[in-house]
Structures are given as C-alpha cells and as structure tokens.
Amino acid sequence: MKRIILALLIIFPLSFQPAYSYWIWTPKSGKWVNPKNLPKDNPKEQFVYAKSFYDNKKYDEAVREFRKLIKAYPKSAEAAEGQYYLGLTEEEQGKLYEAYQAYQMVIDKYPFSERIQEIIEREYKIAEKFMAGEKRKALGVTLPVENPAIEIFGKVVENSTYGPLAPQAQYKLGLVLKGLQRYYEAEEEFNKVVSRYPDSEWAAAAEFQIASSRASLSKGPAYDQGAAQEAKEKFEEFVKEHPDAVLSLDAEKNISSIREKEAEASFNIAQFYEKQRVFGSARIYYNDIINNYAESPWAAQAAARLRAMEITEHKDEKNK
Numbered sequence: 001m002k003r004i005i006l007a008l009l010i011i012f013p014l015s016f017q018p019a020y021s022y023w024i025w026t027p028k029s030g031k032w033v034n035p036k037n038l039p040k041d042n043p044k045e046q047f048v049y050a051k052s053f054y055d056n057k058k059y060d061e062a063v064r065e066f067r068k069l070i071k072a073y074p075k076s077a078e079a080a081e082g083q084y085y086l087g088l089t090e091e092e093q094g095k096l097y098e099a100y101q102a103y104q105m106v107i108d109k110y111p112f113s114e115r116i117q118e119i120i121e122r123e124y125k126i127a128e129k130f131m132a133g134e135k136r137k138a139l140g141v142t143l144p145v146e147n148p149a150i151e152i153f154g155k156v157v158e159n160s161t162y163g164p165l166a167p168q169a170q171y172k173l174g175l176v177l178k179g180l181q182r183y184y185e186a187e188e189e190f191n192k193v194v195s196r197y198p199d200s201e202w203a204a205a206a207e208f209q210i211a212s213s214r215a216s217l218s219k220g221p222a223y224d225q226g227a228a229q230e231a232k233e234k235f236e237e238f239v240k241e242h243p244d245a246v247l248s249l250d251a252e253k254n255i256s257s258i259r260e261k262e263a264e265a266s267f268n269i270a271q272f273y274e275k276q277r278v279f280g281s282a283r284i285y286y287n288d289i290i291n292n293y294a295e296s297p298w299a300a301q302a303a304a305r306l307r308a309m310e311i312t313e314h315k316d317e318k319n320k
Contacts (some may be wrong), residue, residue, distance in 0.1 A: 030186055043073035047082055052186055059089050080110035084119065096126050097148050100155075107159055117163075119196045124165050131176055167193060167200035174206065178213055187213040194271035196317055204238075208247045211235045218261070223263060234257045256295075263293035267302060 050065030087102035174189035193206035211234030270285035
C-alpha cells in the first residue's frame, strides 16, 4: 500500500502540475484560460510585444499578437497602429490583397489614424502591382473581380476623392477595365477623370483613352461604323485641343486607321451592289471612296472597279 501511495505522489505532481500552471481562472470572464492567450495588461505593452515579433520577421506570431491587441483594446490608438502593422505584415509576406484589406480596415475603423495618407499611398502601389500582373501568393481568399486593381484603385479614389493620388488612380482604373475589354465601363471611368479633374495632367490622356475605347468597340467581329465614327470624331477633337501632345501622333494614326476601315466598309458595300448588278448604287460608293479617301489603297481599287463596271454596262447595252 505504501508503495502505491508513494507512486501516486510521484505521478500526480508530474501529471497535473504542468496543466495547472498553464491554465488560470479569470473572474472577469468566468472561465479558465491559458495565460498564453491573454493580452498584456495595457494596449501599449501589447503593441510593443506584438511589434517585437514583426521586427524579428516572425510574422505568424506578429499577426496573432496584433489581432489580440485589436480584440482586447479595440478603441485604443494602439489598436489602429496594430491594424496598420497587420497590413505591413501581410505585405512583407507578399500577400498583397490581404495587405490591402488590412490597410482598408484602418481607414474604415480608425479614420483618426495619422497613417491614412500613407495607407492610401500603399494601397495605390498594391493596385499598380496587380495592374502589372502580380499574382497572389496566398490561398483561401476569394477575389471579388478579375483583377483586384479594379477594386483597389476604386477605393483609393473613394478614400480621398480629391487627394493627390485620385486623378491617376481614376485614370488607371479605366486602363485596367480597358485591358479587360470592358470598354463601356472604361470609358465611364475616363470620363470621370475629365469631369472631376479637368486641370489634372491626366485629363488629356483620359480624353485620348475615351476615343481609343470607342475605337476598340468598332473592332469587333462585325465592323461597327457608328462606334468608329464616334471614335474618329473624338480623336480629331483631341488633336485639335492638344496639337502638341505626344498622344496626338497616336491619335492621328488612329484616325488614319479608322478612315481606312471606313473606306474598306464602303468598298464592300459597293461590291455587294455591283454583284447584284445595281450599278448606280455601286457607283455612288466607289466614287465616295475616290473623293473622300484618296490616300487609302481602296481608292485605287474603287477606280479599277468603276472601269470594270463601265465595260460590263457597255456589254449589257450591246446585248439588249
């Protein structure tokens, strides 16, 4: 019996002492808790503790401790700073979308933070990386759009509509949509650049992109003459208003390209009438090409078809 009691005395301290030492009763919560899960006694201590992990690149521990800070002391200035450091931690790990979400939480929950302008700049740079084709490294987060740059550039504008980064963020939002062939949406965003920031250096470029988006709409499987005409008019307006702009050279090239497409479309219509032997209508379209698109290679072809039609009409007259 003595041996059994002695064995129990030896076993029980070994078995229960470690468990007791890791769990304590908290009257405030009315629960047993592991001290490892408790925050420090005040937000400043907790922030310093969490930042020590960040400084030593122990990012998993840093995330855990910053979240503990935010949960325990949500209204403190340190909580706002901790939320900012959550963004930094995610960004350091290449988790760009998660970093953006963490930064945006500072703006949404802690608008008093002194980090707001810096955060807007960081969001803008993250959007630029996605625009350039940056791939996400983290899994498990559903992205709301084809390219996160759409959401993030939009938020940069929303966070500071007339801030220093707003005009270029608005412009680049349009570029991303244009790159995804969402031309109507792109044109809408470019129009916002012109209307909201008319004195910005981005306004002229936006005017060019409006014309370019309209031109892109005309390049579908079926040539859209209406869209092409609108695009040409917008390019011509751009060249007139910005004759010395670098983009004016591109605008003139686009005008030439559209005019050639117009000449080709007229030539195809003329050929249709010619094949139907409606020579009067065919002649109208061929002459229009010769008179209005003389610089186009279609003008020479139109002249050749007119001569061929004259021969055909002459033969028809003789055979009557």
